[in-house]
Amino acid sequence: MxxxxxxxxxxxYRGFESRGHAGYAQAGEDIICAAVSALTINAVNSIETxxxxxxxxxxxxxGGYLRVSFxxxxxxxxxxxxxxxxxxxxSIQADYGNEYITVEIEEV
Numbered sequence: 681m682x683x684x685x686x687x688x689x690x691x692x693y694r695g696f697e698s699r700g701h702a703g704y705a706q707a708g709e710d711i712i713c714a715a716v717s718a719l720t721i722n723a724v725n726s727i728e729t730x731x732x733x734x735x736x737x738x739x740x741x742x743g744g745y746l747r748v749s750f751x752x753x754x755x756x757x758x759x760x761x762x763x764x765x766x767x768x769x770x771s772i773q774a775d776y777g778n779e780y781i782t783v784e785i786e787e788v
Contacts, residue, residue, distance in 0.1 A: 682716055682781040684769050686762070687749075687788045693762045694788055695735075695749035696720075702780040712780050713744075715772055720746050723765040731757045 682702050687694040698720050702712035724746075727735060733754040738747045750758070766783070773781045 681779070682712065683784070684716070684773075684781060685784045685786055686766060687786050689753075689788050691759075692753045693750060693759060695747065696762070696765070697745075697747040699745050701744050702776075704776065704780050712772060712776055716769065716781065717743075719765055719768045719772075720748075723761055724748060726761050727754075727758050730761070731755060733758045 682698060682700045684696070684698050686696045698716060701707075702710050702716070704710045704712045724735070724737060727733060731754070734751055735754075736749050736751060739745055754762070766785075769781070770783055773783050
């Protein structure tokens with residue numbers, strides 16, 4: 681199962697973490713893992729390309745783990761990109777269920 685966690689302080693995003701594998705299909709054929717990977721990597725690439733906000737990223741070499749944190753409160757563009765990421769991840773959860781992916785918003 682993929683565990684997707686977002687950290688917020690009030691209305692400000694502080695970061696997110698995606699951990700695990702969905703187990704929906706065999707490795708290389710799992711559409712849930714592929715969708716989550718595409719959304720999270722695109723969010724990071726978009727934050728880097730379209731904003732000036734600093735972030736720190738950590739990922740596992742073998743996949744299945746990505747953690748991104750914002751050392752300072754991110755701006756409006758990053759907040760919009762994060763809103764879009766959360767919307768996409770929640771849509772996957774709604775379509776495929778908690779058996780494969782859970783989403784947690786945590787106040788920090």
